[in-house]
Each structure stands twice: as C-alpha cells, then as structure tokens.
Amino acid sequence: MSLxxxxxxxxxxxxxxxxxxxERLPPLTPVEQEVIHIxxxxxxxxxxxxxxxxxxxxxxxxxxxLNFDEIMRRLKISKGSTSQGLRFLRNIQAVKTIYVAGDRRxxxxxxxxxxxxxxxxxxxxxxxxxxxxxxxxANLHELLPQNPxxxxxxxxxxxxxxxTWNKKAxxxxxxxxxxxxx
Amino acid sequence: MSLxxxxxxxxxxxxxxxxxxxERLPPLTPVEQEVIHIxxxxxxxxxxxxxxxxxxxxxxxxxxxLNFDEIMRRLKISKGSTSQGLRFLRNIQAVKTIYVAGDRRxxxxxxxxxxxxxxxxxxxxxxxxxxxxxxxxANLHELLPQNPxxxxxxxxxxxxxxxTWNKKAxxxxxxxxxxxxx
DNA sequence: CATATAGTTCAATTTTTCTTGAACTTTGGC
DNA sequence: GCCAAAGTTCAAGAAAAATTGAACTATATG
Numbered sequence: 001m002s003l004x005x006x007x008x009x010x011x012x013x014x015x016x017x018x019x020x021x022x023e024r025l026p027p028l029t030p031v032e033q034e035v036i037h038i039x040x041x042x043x044x045x046x047x048x049x050x051x052x053x054x055x056x057x058x059x060x061x062x063x064x065x066l067n068f069d070e071i072m073r074r075l076k077i078s079k080g081s082t083s084q085g086l087r088f089l090r091n092i093q094a095v096k097t098i099y100v101a102g103d104r105r106x107x108x109x110x111x112x113x114x115x116x117x118x119x120x121x122x123x124x125x126x127x128x129x130x131x132x133x134x135x136x137x138a139n140l141h142e143l144l145p146q147n148p149x150x151x152x153x154x155x156x157x158x159x160x161x162x163x164t165w166n167k168k169a170x171x172x173x174x175x176x177x178x179x180x181x182x
Numbered sequence: 183m184s185l186x187x188x189x190x191x192x193x194x195x196x197x198x199x200x201x202x203x204x205e206r207l208p209p210l211t212p213v214e215q216e217v218i219h220i221x222x223x224x225x226x227x228x229x230x231x232x233x234x235x236x237x238x239x240x241x242x243x244x245x246x247x248l249n250f251d252e253i254m255r256r257l258k259i260s261k262g263s264t265s266q267g268l269r270f271l272r273n274i275q276a277v278k279t280i281y282v283a284g285d286r287r288x289x290x291x292x293x294x295x296x297x298x299x300x301x302x303x304x305x306x307x308x309x310x311x312x313x314x315x316x317x318x319x320a321n322l323h324e325l326l327p328q329n330p331x332x333x334x335x336x337x338x339x340x341x342x343x344x345x346t347w348n349k350k351a352x353x354x355x356x357x358x359x360x361x362x363x364x
Numbered sequence: 365c366a367t368a369t370a371g372t373t374c375a376a377t378t379t380t381t382c383t384t385g386a387a388c389t390t391t392g393g394c
Numbered sequence: 395g396c397c398a399a400a401g402t403t404c405a406a407g408a409a410a411a412a413t414t415g416a417a418c419t420a421t422a423t424g
C-alpha cells in the first residue's frame with residue numbers, strides 16, 4: 001500500500017506498471033542534461049564540487065519532489081556524493097526537504113528564489129571567510145610594531161587598506177541581496 | 183654599471199656589499215608571511231592557485247617594484263609558477279609592470295586600488311562565465327519544444343528563471359563596482 | 365523487539381588541478 | 395650577428411579535492 005503511494009507520487013515509470021524489484025528510472029532528457037550542465041559550470045566557478053551542481057540542476061528541473069534514491073540513480077552518482085551534496089545544499093538552503101505522506105524517505109525540492117539561494121551561499125561560504133580575515137587582520141595589527149621603522153609606516157598603511165577592503169566586502173553582502181530583490 | 187643601478191634599486195642586500203654571484207635575499211618577515219597567508223586564503227575562496235595569492239601578497243607588502251627573480255626566490259616557487267602567476271595577475275590587472283632605467287628585467291608592483299582589482303577579476307573571471315551561460319540558455323530555448331507537453335510549460339518557466347538570474351547577475355557587476363567606489 | 369530500510373561517515377581510490385624544471389623563444393647589448 | 399640573460403611553455407610529477415562504496419547508525423514498521 002505505501003509502496004503504491006510512493007510509486008504514484010515519485011515515479012513516472014509506475015505508469016509502465018513495473019512491479020517492486022529494481023525500479024527503472026527515466027534517463028536524463030536533453031533539456032535536463034543541459035540545465036544540469038549549466039549548474040555544474042556554475043558550481044565550478046563558485047568552487048563547489050560537480051556533484052553539488054548536478055544535484056541542484058536535477059532538482060531544479062523536477063516537477064515533483066525527488067527522493068534520495070532517485071537523485072542518486074538518475075545522476076549515476078554514489079550514495080556518499082549524494083548524501084554530502086544534499087547536506088551542503090540544505091546547509092545553504094538551496095534545497096529543502098518535503099514531507100510526503102506514507103513515505104518514510106526524505107524528499108527534496110530546489111529553492112527557486114535567487115534571493116534565498118544567494119543569501120545562503122553568501123552566509124555559509126563568503127561571510128565565514130571575511131570574518132576569519134577580520135580576525136587575522138586584528139592579529140596582524142599586533143605584529144606590525146616589530147617591523148623595521150622605515151617600512152613600518154607604509155606597511156601599516158597597506159594593512160590598513162586590507163582592513164578597509166574587508167569591511168567594504170562585508171558591507172557589500174547585504175547590498176547584493178537588496179539588488180537581487182529589486 | 184647597470185648591475186650597480188639594479189642593486190641600488192632592487193636589492194636590500196646590496197647594503198651588505200655582497201658582490202655579483204648568487205645574491206642573498208631576505209627571508210619573509212612575520213608580517214609578510216601573515217599578509218601572504220591572507221591572500222592565499224582569499225585566492226582559494228576565489229578558486230585561484232595558491233601561487234597567485236602568494237605573488238600578489240608579496241607584491242602587496244613590497245616597498246619597491248620587485249623583479250621576476252626576487253619574486254621567485256623569496257617565495258621559493260618555480261620559474262613556471264612565477265611566470266604563470268604573474269601573467270594571470272597582469273591579465274586581471276592586479277599587478278602592473280614598471281620600467282626601471284638601466285635594467286632589462288621586468289619589474290612588478292601590486293595594484294592597490296580595490297576598485298581596479300575587483301573590476302579586473304569580474305571582467306576576466308565572472309563575466310565570461312555569465313556570457314557563456316547566456317549563450318547556453320539561448321540554445322536551451324531552442325531545445326525546449328521537444329519536451330513532453332505536460333512538463334513543457336513549467337520547465338519553460340523555470341528556464342525563464344535561469345535567464346532572469348543570468349541577466350540579474352550581469353546587471354549586478356557594474357553595481358558592485360559602484361559600491362566599491364563609494 | 366527484530367528487521368529491513370534510509371541515510372551518514374570516512375578511508376581508499378580516482379580525478380582534477382597545481383607545480384616543477386628542462387627545453388625553448390625572445391630580446392637587449394656589445 | 396652573436397651571446398647571454400629574461401621569460402615562456404608544457405610534459406611529467408606532486409598535491410589537493412572529489413568520489414566511491416563498504417561499514418555503520420538511526421528509525422519506521424510489523
């Protein structure tokens with residue numbers, strides 16, 4: 001019974017009346033492949049693993065929530081990559097889980113609001129780097145007086161630039177989000 | 183004669199009166215190490231090789247233009263990395279070459295204006311990706327009609343989102359630079 | 365409570381990317 | 395024009411990152 005519900009909800013191949021066994025999943029359509037490819041490229045620009053781009057791309061195209069196994073098998077990636085990729089995507093809130101009645105498994109959908117996607121990415125990947133940099137800059141200021149007096153002034157000025165850059169970058173983040181909202 | 187000029191201009195160790203031979207370069211100071219470390223980390227966030235961060239960091243700290251050999255030897259990196267790193271940094275205009283009278287070698291200084299740094303990076307690394315994405319999206323629109331008619335409408339809408347995102351991102355770039363100027 | 369299913373973890377492996385250095389090209393100076 | 399110094403290129407090796415899959419944990423269900 002729960003198996004029936006699952007198949008009706010999740011699996012287009014249920015139309016073909018394939019019974020329990022190892023269910024056949026449709027291969028990626030050309031459009032899906034192309035969308036996934038775009039996200040894989042984007043992932044690489046953002047310094048994220050290919051598998052993260054693949055998973056997000058697949059969910060982006062999906063008409064209904066997909067479960068773990070469907071993601072893994074349609075993309076032909078391993079359990080490990082699927083698990084870690086989904087975890088990352090959930091962390092940055094690029095993907096959320098959906099409750100499906102009568103099915104024990106997690107189901108996933110892509111966040112489709114650019115604003116939320118960006119916010120998650122900035123918060124989880126960029127902000128930590130900037131905050132870490134801020135700490136390092138504070139330490140650096142302690143270190144500066146040890147320098148040969150001649151260079152000291154100019155170096156101090158340059159380290160000052162660095163602090164300004166860091167501050168500017170942190171100030172930029174909320175503006176970026178505001179721009180995206182507009 | 184030209185050797186003398188070179189030493190006066192470039193080499194702190196000329197003060198110690200070391201003759202031609204293999205010139206001794208001062209090791210990195212703690213401050214230099216720390217600044218370089220910050221730039222190496224930043225390079226990694228931006229998906230650039232460590233050596234690029236090292237070279238920029240060294241030049242960022244330098245009181246006078248450095249030549250190829252000084253960069254290579256103070257950072258203890260190879261000729262190849264030095265050459266490729268400097269080329270990249272020149273491409274994005276993070277580093278410029280300076281003419282030093284009586285010295286055949288190129289001399290390098292760091293661009294210290296965050297605005298110019300950012301502009302170069304966005305132009306050389308981000309914009310090409312966005313333009314490539316734009317092309318791919320155009321192709322994708324051709325591909326769409328081939329889809330099962332049921333999904334077609336929704337998928338089309340989603341691909342439409344992608345185009346909007348791409349446009350928004352391209353619109354964001356000049357805006358980021360304006361923010362940095364402020 | 366026992367069992368089977370869902371999902372996580374992580375050490376080993378594969379893949380990708382960066383670095384090295386030797387051979388090559390280019391150029392300035394004599 | 396020739397030589398030596400400056401810098402580039404690129405194939406091979408080293409290092410870093412992603413992926414895999416087997417062992418594990420957790421938990422719904424009967």
